[in-house]
Amino acid sequence: MRASAALTAPEGAAPEDVLAWLSRRADQGGFSVRPVPFAEADGWYFRADTGDLVHRSGGFFSVEGLHVRADSGEEEAAAEWHQPIINQPEIGVLGILAQRRGGVLRFLMQAKMEPGNRNLVQLSPTVQATRSNYTGVHGGRAVRYLEYFMGPRRGRVLADVLQSEHGSWFLRKVNRNMLVEADPAADIPEHEDFRWVTLGALGRLLRHDNAVNMDARTVLACAPVEEGADRALHDDTELLSWFTGERTRHRVRARTAPLGAIPDWVREEDRIRHEAGRYFEVVTVAVEAGTREVARWHQPLLRPCGLGVTAFLLRRFGGVPHVLVHARPEAGLMDGVELAPTVQCTPANYAHLDAPPPFLDAVLAAPPERVRYAAVHSEEGGRFLHAESRYLVVEADAATAAAPEPAGYRWVSLDQMHGLVRHTRYVNVQARTLLACFACGAVDL
Amino acid sequence: MRASAALTAPEGAAPEDVLAWLSRRADQGGFSVRPVPFAEADGWYFRADTGDLVHRSGGFFSVEGLHVRADSGEEEAAAEWHQPIINQPEIGVLGILAQRRGGVLRFLMQAKMEPGNRNLVQLSPTVQATRSNYTGVHGGRAVRYLEYFMGPRRGRVLADVLQSEHGSWFLRKVNRNMLVEADPAADIPEHEDFRWVTLGALGRLLRHDNAVNMDARTVLACAPVEEGADRALHDDTELLSWFTGERTRHRVRARTAPLGAIPDWVREEDRIRHEAGRYFEVVTVAVEAGTREVARWHQPLLRPCGLGVTAFLLRRFGGVPHVLVHARPEAGLMDGVELAPTVQCTPANYAHLDAPPPFLDAVLAAPPERVRYAAVHSEEGGRFLHAESRYLVVEADAATAAAPEPAGYRWVSLDQMHGLVRHTRYVNVQARTLLACFACGAVDL
Numbered sequence: 083m084r085a086s087a088a089l090t091a092p093e094g095a096a097p098e099d100v101l102a103w104l105s106r107r108a109d110q111g112g113f114s115v116r117p118v119p120f121a122e123a124d125g126w127y128f129r130a131d132t133g134d135l136v137h138r139s140g141g142f143f144s145v146e147g148l149h150v151r152a153d154s155g156e157e158e159a160a161a162e163w164h165q166p167i168i169n170q171p172e173i174g175v176l177g178i179l180a181q182r183r184g185g186v187l188r189f190l191m192q193a194k195m196e197p198g199n200r201n202l203v204q205l206s207p208t209v210q211a212t213r214s215n216y217t218g219v220h221g222g223r224a225v226r227y228l229e230y231f232m233g234p235r236r237g238r239v240l241a242d243v244l245q246s247e248h249g250s251w252f253l254r255k256v257n258r259n260m261l262v263e264a265d266p267a268a269d270i271p272e273h274e275d276f277r278w279v280t281l282g283a284l285g286r287l288l289r290h291d292n293a294v295n296m297d298a299r300t301v302l303a304c305a306p307v308e309e310g311a312d313r314a315l316h317d318d319t320e321l322l323s324w325f326t327g328e329r330t331r332h333r334v335r336a337r338t339a340p341l342g343a344i345p346d347w348v349r350e351e352d353r354i355r356h357e358a359g360r361y362f363e364v365v366t367v368a369v370e371a372g373t374r375e376v377a378r379w380h381q382p383l384l385r386p387c388g389l390g391v392t393a394f395l396l397r398r399f400g401g402v403p404h405v406l407v408h409a410r411p412e413a414g415l416m417d418g419v420e421l422a423p424t425v426q427c428t429p430a431n432y433a434h435l436d437a438p439p440p441f442l443d444a445v446l447a448a449p450p451e452r453v454r455y456a457a458v459h460s461e462e463g464g465r466f467l468h469a470e471s472r473y474l475v476v477e478a479d480a481a482t483a484a485a486p487e488p489a490g491y492r493w494v495s496l497d498q499m500h501g502l503v504r505h506t507r508y509v510n511v512q513a514r515t516l517l518a519c520f521a522c523g524a525v526d527l
Numbered sequence: 528m529r530a531s532a533a534l535t536a537p538e539g540a541a542p543e544d545v546l547a548w549l550s551r552r553a554d555q556g557g558f559s560v561r562p563v564p565f566a567e568a569d570g571w572y573f574r575a576d577t578g579d580l581v582h583r584s585g586g587f588f589s590v591e592g593l594h595v596r597a598d599s600g601e602e603e604a605a606a607e608w609h610q611p612i613i614n615q616p617e618i619g620v621l622g623i624l625a626q627r628r629g630g631v632l633r634f635l636m637q638a639k640m641e642p643g644n645r646n647l648v649q650l651s652p653t654v655q656a657t658r659s660n661y662t663g664v665h666g667g668r669a670v671r672y673l674e675y676f677m678g679p680r681r682g683r684v685l686a687d688v689l690q691s692e693h694g695s696w697f698l699r700k701v702n703r704n705m706l707v708e709a710d711p712a713a714d715i716p717e718h719e720d721f722r723w724v725t726l727g728a729l730g731r732l733l734r735h736d737n738a739v740n741m742d743a744r745t746v747l748a749c750a751p752v753e754e755g756a757d758r759a760l761h762d763d764t765e766l767l768s769w770f771t772g773e774r775t776r777h778r779v780r781a782r783t784a785p786l787g788a789i790p791d792w793v794r795e796e797d798r799i800r801h802e803a804g805r806y807f808e809v810v811t812v813a814v815e816a817g818t819r820e821v822a823r824w825h826q827p828l829l830r831p832c833g834l835g836v837t838a839f840l841l842r843r844f845g846g847v848p849h850v851l852v853h854a855r856p857e858a859g860l861m862d863g864v865e866l867a868p869t870v871q872c873t874p875a876n877y878a879h880l881d882a883p884p885p886f887l888d889a890v891l892a893a894p895p896e897r898v899r900y901a902a903v904h905s906e907e908g909g910r911f912l913h914a915e916s917r918y919l920v921v922e923a924d925a926a927t928a929a930a931p932e933p934a935g936y937r938w939v940s941l942d943q944m945h946g947l948v949r950h951t952r953y954v955n956v957q958a959r960t961l962l963a964c965f966a967c968g969a970v971d972l
Contacts, residue, residue, distance in 0.1 A: 173775050242768035244775070244862075258775050260768075306764070319751070322949065323687035323705075330618050330689070330703050416861055417689075417951070504767065505950050506862070 093186040094278040097286040100191075100205065101293060103277060107193040108203040114370045115197040119352045123366040123380040133342015133349075135364065135382055142212075143170035143465070145354075145364055145382055147339035148253065150413040154332045164344035166354055166364050167414055168384060168465055169253045170212075173244065176297045177209040177231040177260040180240065181270065181278070187263070188278040190227065190270065191298065196463030197369045198383050200470060204295035204460065205287060208276070209260075226273055230262055237264040241304040244506045245514065246420060248461060249412025251362070251384050253338065256416075256506070259301045281305075285522035291458040292470070296515065299459065303514035305521050307500040312402040314495035324492055325421070325508070328409035334418035360431050362386045365467065383467040388430035389458070390471030392512045393445040395424045395478040396454060397493070403527060404493040406441070406478070410510065420510040421502070424491070425474075440488065445476050452477040455525040459515060473515055475525050496520055538631040539723040542731040545636075545650065546738060548722060552638040553648040559815045560642040564797045568811040568825040578787015578794075580809065580827055587657075588615035588910070590799075590809055590827055592784035593698065595858040599777045609789035611799055611809050612859055613829060613910055614698045617658040618689065621742045622676040622705040624653040625685065626715065626723070632708070633723040635672065635715065636743065641908025642814045643828050645915060649740035649905065650732060653721070654705075671718055675707055682709040686749040689951045690959065691865060693906060694857025696807070696829050698783065701861075701951070702742075704749045726750075730967035736903040737915070741960065744904065748959035750966050752945040757847040759940035769937055770866065770953070773854035779863035805876050807831045810912065828912035833875035834903070835916030837957045838890040840869045840923040841899060842938065848972055849938040851886070851923070855955065865955040866947065869936070870919075885933065890921050897922040900970040904960060918960055920970050941965055 095103070120128070125138050135145040148167040153160035179190040194206035211225045229235045241261040248255075264270055272278060279287070284302065287293045294302075316324070342349070348357050354364040363385045370378050394405040410422035427439045455475035460468070487493060499517055502508040509517065519525050540548070565573070570583050580590035593612040598605035624635040639651035656670045674680045686706040693700075709715060717723060724732070729747065732738045761769070787794075793802050799809040808830045815823050839850040855867035872884045900920035905913070932938060944962055947953040954962065964970050 171780065172778075175775075239764055239768040241764070242771045244771055258771060319684055319686070323684040326687045326689055326703060326951075330620075333617075335616065507951075 093183045094188040094280040094283055097283045100277060100279060100283065100287060101290065104193050104201070104203050104205060104293065107275070108195070108201060111195055111203065111371060113195050113202050115202070115367050117352060117365050118368045118380065120366055121351070122368070123382070126366060126380060126382060128342065132340035135341065142381070143168055145169070145341060146253070147341040147344040148413060149337050149339040149344070151335045152333065152411055152413070154411065164339065164346055165361070165413070166341055166344070166347060166384075167253045167338075168251055168255070169338070170255055172213040174212040174215070174257045175209055175231060175260060176207045176257050176301050177262060178298065178301045179208040179227055179230050179237070179270070180261060180263045181268065182263065182266045186280055188280050189284065190272070190276050191279045191284075193275050193277070194295065195371050196295065197367055197381070198465065198467040198469065199295065199460050199463030200292045200468055204463070205279070205293055205298055206295045207298050207301050210297050226276075230264055231260050237262040240306055241301075241504065243304055243504055245300055245304070245509075245511065246415055246507050247511050248466075249415035249420070249510065251414065251466065253336075253414045254416045255414070257297075257300075259304045261301055261305055281522055285519075285524040288519050288522055288524040289455075289457055292460050294459070296460065296462045296511070299515045299518040300511055302518035302521055303509070304503055307497075307521055309497050309501065312495060312497055313400060314402065314498050315399045315404060315493045318498065318501075321492065321494060321498060325409060328490060329417055329419045332409075332411040332419050334411050334413060334415070336413045358434070360387060360434075367467070384465060384469070385467040386428060386469045388428045390428045390469075391425055391442065391445065391474070392423050392471045392516070393425040393441075393474035393476055394513075394516050395441060395445070395482060396475050397478045397483045399493065402495050402497075404495050405475075405499065405516075406487070407492055407494045407499075407513070409490050409492075412510070415507070415510075417507055421494070421499075421508055421513055422510045423513050423516055426512050440491075441482070444479065444482055445474055448476045448479070452479070454527065455516075455519055471512070473519070475516060475519070538628045539633040539725040539728055542728045545722060545724060545728065545732060546735065549638050549646070549648050549650060549738065552720070553640070553646060556640055556648065556816060558640050558647050560647070560812050562797060562810050563813045563825065565811055566796070567813070568827070571811060571825060571827060573787065577785035580786065587826070588613055590614070590786060591698070592786040592789040593858060594782050594784040594789070596780045597778065597856055597858070599856065609784065609791055610806070610858070611786055611789070611792060611829075612698045612783075613696055613700070614783070615657075615700055619657040619660070619702045620654055620676060620705060621652045621702050621746050622654040622707060623743065623746045624672055624675050624682070624715070625706060625708045626713065627708065627711045631725055633725050634729065635717070635721055636724045636729075638720050638722070639740065640816050641740065642812055642826070643910065643912040643914065644740065644905050644908030645737040645913055649908070650724070650738055650743055651740045652743050652746050655742050671721075675709055676705050682707040685751055686746075686949065688749055688949060690745055690749070690954075690956070691860055691952050692956050693911075694860035694865070694955065696859065696911065698781075698859045699861045700859070702745075704746045706746055706750055726967055730964075730969040733964050733967055733969040734900075734902055737905050739904070741905065741907045741956070744960045744963040745956055747963035747966055748954070749948055752942075752966055754942050754946065757940060757942055758845060759847065759943050760844045760849060760938045763943065763946075766937065766939060766943060770854060773935060774862055774864045777854075777856040777864050779856050779858060779860070781858045803879070805832060812912070829910060829914070830912040831873060831914045833873045835873045835914075836870055836887065836890065836919070837868050837916045837961070838870040838886075838919035838921055839958075839961050840886060840890070840927060841920050842923045842928045844938065847940050847942075849940050850920075850944065850961075851932070852937055852939045852944075852958070854935050854937075857955070860952070860955075862952055866939070866944075866953055866958055867955045868958050868961055871957050885936075886927070889924065889927055890919060893921045893924070897924070899972065900961075900964055916957070918964070920961060920964070
């Protein structure tokens with residue numbers, strides 16, 4: 083699959099029309115999202131025995147405590163901390179329906195409101211459903227277009243893989259990422275919340291801040307890409323061996339603990355916060371919406387403190403583009419470690435420490451001609467409130483490019499990344515956003 | 528890698544000499560393994576608060592309770608049960624050192640005593656070490672040949688992947704499986720407990736009962752095999768999508784629980800057993816050995832009730848061999864489901880039920896000319912006592928071969944299996960034993 087130059091009709095809507103439509107849907111939706119004290123959050127309460135924040139149905143998700151002990155070999159100090167974490171064990175479906183028209187692949191994208199999104203309405207997958215959604219547990223409408231992803235009528239599968247989500251905020255969360263191609267001859271009605279958009283147009287939209295939501299980005303990252311026979315710096319066996327070594331070296335032991343009893347975190351009337359004001363807060367919001375499955379509800383959201391920076395350093399080896407990948411431990415990841423961007427952090431959380439994370443300064447100080455991609459995107463707006471990060475692809479300078487890779491980092495070719503993302507839990511969700519930008523042609527290579 | 532016809536010197540020991548050597552090592556070792564009551568097991572005790580069986584050092588492993596709830600969609604009844612489970616969160620290393628001599632790849636295999644093995648001494652990987660072993664926590668000797676697998680002197684990696692172990696008996700256990708090739712010119716001393724053995728000789732040895740231990744089998748399963756361009760019945764995308772669907776369909780929720788409080792299991796002086804005498808028992812043994820790292824010790828072992836049957840049905844599509852793979856849920860697997868053999872069960876556990884597991888009768892009733900492989904092997908002798916299963920590869924009869932695959936089963940080509948086993952947690956440990964038999968040429972194809 084290659085990003086086509088086709089940006090407009092007849093295959094799909096033009097990028098500027100999509101942006102105008104998203105804006106219109108946001109205005110027309112009559113949406114409001116406002117913080118409320120925990121005591122006013124209908125349906126949600128703190129369990130008396132554990133202090134965990136749960137829904138009275140026992141469904142949706144819960145906010146629990148987590149006790150983490152992590153070490154990475156003899157040389158570095160072991161770390162131990164407590165934190166709140168979102169526990170949502172069910173596997174949701176994120177599915178994008180594709181269809182070939184006039185030789186061009188187009189994607190059926192949804193204008194979807196999520197309370198935590200900046201701008202509220204962003205471009206989303208065709209289907210974005212928790213198990214509760216698609217089995218009807220919370221009494222909403224049937225999920226549109228679900229039949230193309232499940233059951234006997236489904237189309238030809240282009241990608242279908244379980245992928246992890248944010249390891250610092252979710253406890254072992256995975257979602258099913260599906261890209262399915264419908265028959266070219268099928269007449270698929272475009273419901274008013276949906277538009278056909280080409281890959282080229284998606285690439286353009288990804289250059290805008292907060293236009294394409296996280297769920298769409300992670301599915302697009304899994305899109306099959308024509309693999310070249312290009313030589314990578316490290317062959318696949320070496321790459322997998324290095325990664326196995328990193329997974330073995332880092333011991334991340336995370337156990338749930340009663341939220342009401344974890345140290346260093348303070349519960350107030352309207353938030354749970356770290357005592358130093360770092361990392362994130364847990365809040366609840368009241369949501370009103372005209373177009374979502376249920377028109378009014380309350381829910382907890384996790385609100386990060388500060389804008390993140392998420393960046394790949396880029397360089398070519400023998401003309402083949404490679405990104406500098408970090409084998410990054412995260413407490414909520416099932417395997418402890420996944421492949422992350424070169425830089426993935428919220429700089430404000432490091433202000434009290436002596437040293438910034440590796441490569442952060444190199445990324446932030448890069449002159450404009452080395453910045454191949456830059457845009458701010460929101461993370462999952464159904465669970466995170468204004469969780470924004472500046473996503474960057476930056477050409478490495480001569481000094482960085484020439485230096486040997488530090489422990490925990492490897493240059494990996496884009497082809498290798500596209501190969502790994504077909505399998506579960508190699509590539510973390512932040513790296514998948516940047517991979518989607520490559521796949522859709524949003525990065526100036 | 529292909530199984531070579533070379534069975535003997537100068538590249539490696541002949542199969543019959545290896546068998547004689549294993550037998551001699553068993554006789555010379557002065558080994559004894561005898562059951563003892565829990566109260567006499569030095570260093571092991573039941574925690575007062577939970578009833579979990581633990582070591583006083585806090586190390587090695589523990590036997591805890593597990594509460595499992597499993598369902599697989601609307602049609603089938605949900606299941607719920609409790610069981611003891613072995614919890615050993617550390618990642619061990621199973622490594623086989625290879626070296627090319629005269630064009631033939633040979634493997635440095637160890638004669639290793641494990642208390643639970645039938646025959647006690649079996650052929651083992653070059654290195655078989657828990658993290659406690661190789662960091663010296665329990666005060667044993669340094670691990671021989673470890674330098675070829677770790678650190679700056681290590682050889683060329685042929686395979687290096689984290690693999691799950693028995694999902695019914697271990698809680699989310701993974702080990703690092705490594706196959707490393709030393710420089711052909713290196714002079715590697717053959718310590719008295721070690722012998723060089725060719726792939727062809729390993730294939731012959733795998734046709735003997737209880738000669739090659741589980742740890743050796745799982746590493747051999749990961750050996751790189753020359754991949755053909757053969758067409759599989761289901762292409763890789765279809766295969767991965769089916770597997771993703773199976774992982775999504777099965778919900779396996781397993782939480783540890785106090786061993787002392789789980790229902791249906793009875794703790795007696797010398798065993799913990801299921802009240803109906805099914806599944807397995809937890810016992811402790813006193814071990815005396817002359818050649819192991821520590822000469823005397825006590826430890827718990829899990830003793831299954833009855834001989835298992837583990838079998839792949841085999842057929843060709845367009846001349847290409849395929850095995851019928853089962854997407855099998857197991858409570859202790861991190862992802863709930865992995866790819867298992869067509870049949871994997873202990874028939875005695877089904878005696879009280881109306882129906883045997885699918886394909887069990889087809890496998891057991893097969894006439895000799897359709898049995899392409901048959902041998903009894905022991906599972907991990909360091910944790911399981913006489914955990915034996917009859918491993919089989921059986922050519923499918925015309926009726927089975929012609930029928931559509933039932934839900935949860937797929938015909939997968941051997942090439943596809945060899946490709947998947949390079950990644951973590953696709954192929955379960957029982958299927959890996961049979962894959963090793965294919966890789967070593969032990970199956971009459």
